[in-house]
Amino acid sequence: MSFYQLIVNAKWESWASTLVYLPEIVLCLTIVILLLLRLPRWGSRISSLGIALVGSVIAFVLSIPFETTAEANPEAATTAQPVSLLQEETSPNPPDIEASSEETKAYKQPGDTIFSGLIVYDGLTIFFRQLLILFVVALLILMGLTGIPDRDSGADVFTLILGATVGFSLMVSSNHLLIAFLGVEMASVPSYVLAGTLKGRRIASEAALKFALYGAGAAGVMLYGMSLMAGALGSAHLPTMAENLAQLTANGVDDRQLVLFLGGLMILVGLAFKLSAFPFHFWCPDVFEGATAEVDAFLSVASKAAAIGLLLRFAIGISGVPGEPIEAPAAVAQATSTEEAKNTFDILAISQTEATSLTFAAQADQEKTKLEEKPVTDPDSSVVPIQDLIVFLIGLMAALTTTFGNLAAYGQTNIKRLMAYSTIAHAGYLMMPVAAAVALLSKDQAGAQEAVASVVVYLIAYFFMNLGVFAIIALLRNRIRSEEIEDYAGIVRESPGLVVCFGILMFSLIGLPPLAGFLGKFWIFAALWEAGLITLLFIGGLNTFFSIFYYLRVLKVMVLSPEPDHRSPAAIPIISWPGLYVAALTVPVAILLVFWEPIRVYSLWAAADLFQ
Known part of the structure; x- marks a missing residue:
C-alpha cells in the first residue's frame, strides 16, 4: 500500500467513524449550546430543558439503525446489516481504491470497529446507546414535571447529565482499555457533581463528597490494574490482549501470571464500584439518600447499564480468542x-x-443459526482456566451482592435508601448472566449468546421499573415534602391510580409473573441452568423470595396504614401530566410479556456480534 493510499484510507476511516458516532457528537454539540447560552443576557430566556430535550431526541433518532446496505447480488437481503440513519448505501469510495476493499467503505456496519479499532460498533453498542439516550429523554421529561433543577441551575445539571451519557456510551462501546477508562471518568466526574445538586443541603454535600472520594480511589485502583495488564500483555487492545493471554497461558507458568491476576482483580474492583457491587457498595445508600430522586434514577439505571456493558466487553473479550469467520447457512x-x-x-x-x-x-x-451450526472446535485449552477464574470471581461477587442488597433493605425507613439497596441487589442479578456467558463461551456459543441476550431483556425491564419508582418518589416528595416510608401511609385514599402503578412496578421488581421483571429473571435463571451454575441459580431464586417482603412492606404502608394528620395533601390524579407520565412507564412493565417474541429477536440480534 502506497503512502497516498494510506492517507486516503485514514481519511475515509475517520469520516466513516464520525458518521457512526453522530449521536454522541449531537450530545456534545447540545452541551456546547447550553454552555454558550449562559453568556448573553437574553440566554436566560431560552429554556435549557427544551434545548437538552431536543438534542437528546435528535441523538436518539440518529442512533436508530433502520436502513440496510445491500450488495449487488440476489442474496444481499439476507446478508446485509442494518446501518445508522445517515450512512448512505450509495456513499462513494475513496479515489484510486477498489470499491470492494473492506477498509475503504464510506459507512460502518454492526460488527465493525471505528476510530482505528478503539471503539466497536455492533448490536450491543446500538442497544446500549439507544437505551441510554432514551433514558435521558425520559429523565428530562421527569425533571420538567418535578421542577428539579430550577431554571437558574438547569443548564448546569443538563450539561452534566449529557456529558455523563457520552461517557456511558464510550464505556459500552470500548474496544481498548484506554477508551474504557476515559469513558468511566467522563461518566463519573459529572455524576459526583450531580449527587450534590441540592444546594444548601448538608446531606447532599456529604453525599457528593463521599461519592467523589470513593470514586477517585476506585478509579486509581482500576487504572493501575489496566496498566499492569497492558504492560504484561504488551497491548491495551482487548482482542490482542485475549490472544496474547491465551498464548502466555499455553506456555505454562510465568512470572507475569500473578501480575495479570492482580491487574484483572483491580479492574474488577473499579467495575464493582460502578455497579455498587458488594463489598464496594458503601457509597450507594448515602449518595441515594442525599441526592434527589431524579439523580438517583440516573445513577440507578444509566450508570448500572453502562457498567454492566463494560463488564460484558471485558469479561467476554479477555476470556475468548476470536474464531474463524462463519459462513451463513x-x-x-x-x-x-x-x-x-x-x-x-x-x-x-x-x-x-x-x-x-x-x-x-x-x-x-441468521446469527443464532451460525452459532448453532458452527462446528464445535476444540477450544484452546489455555483459555479454559482463564474463563473458570472469571466465572468464579463474577459469580461470587454476584451472589454476595444480591444477598447483601436484599437483606440490608429490610431495615430501611427511607424510601431512597431502600431503593439504593434494591439497586445493589439488581446489580447482582445483572452480573449472574455475565458469569453464565463466560462459562458457556468455549462450550456452547449459542447458549452464551442467550445469556448476553438475557442481560438485554433485563435492562429493558429495569429501565421502566426503576425509573417509574423513582418518578413516583419524586412526585410524592413535591407533595408531602418527605421521603420517609411512614409518611406514605394511606396514600391510596388520595392517589389510588398512583398506588396501583407503584404496586405493579414493585411486583415487577420482585419478579412476579406476568410482569416484565419476571421475563428478565426467568431468562437469567435459564441461562444459569444452561451454564450449569446451579448454586448461583439457587441463590438467585432464594433472593427473589427474600425481596418479596421489603417491597410489599412499602405497599402495606400505602394501602393499610391510616393517614397521618400532619401530612400535606398527596393527591396526584392519574389523569394529569405527572399521572400520565407514571402510567406511560408502568404500561410497558405490564404488557412486555405479550411482546416476548420481538423482544427475544431484538436481544439475540444485539448479543450476536459479541461472539464474532
Missing part, C-alpha cells in the same frame, strides 16, 4: 423469517418501509 433466507422480521419492525417501530427486506429478526435468526 442457506436456510436463513426463508420467507417465514422475512415475514417475522417485518412484524418485528412494526412492533418495535424501527422501520416502516416495505423496501427493507432484512430486519432484526432475520439477522438474529
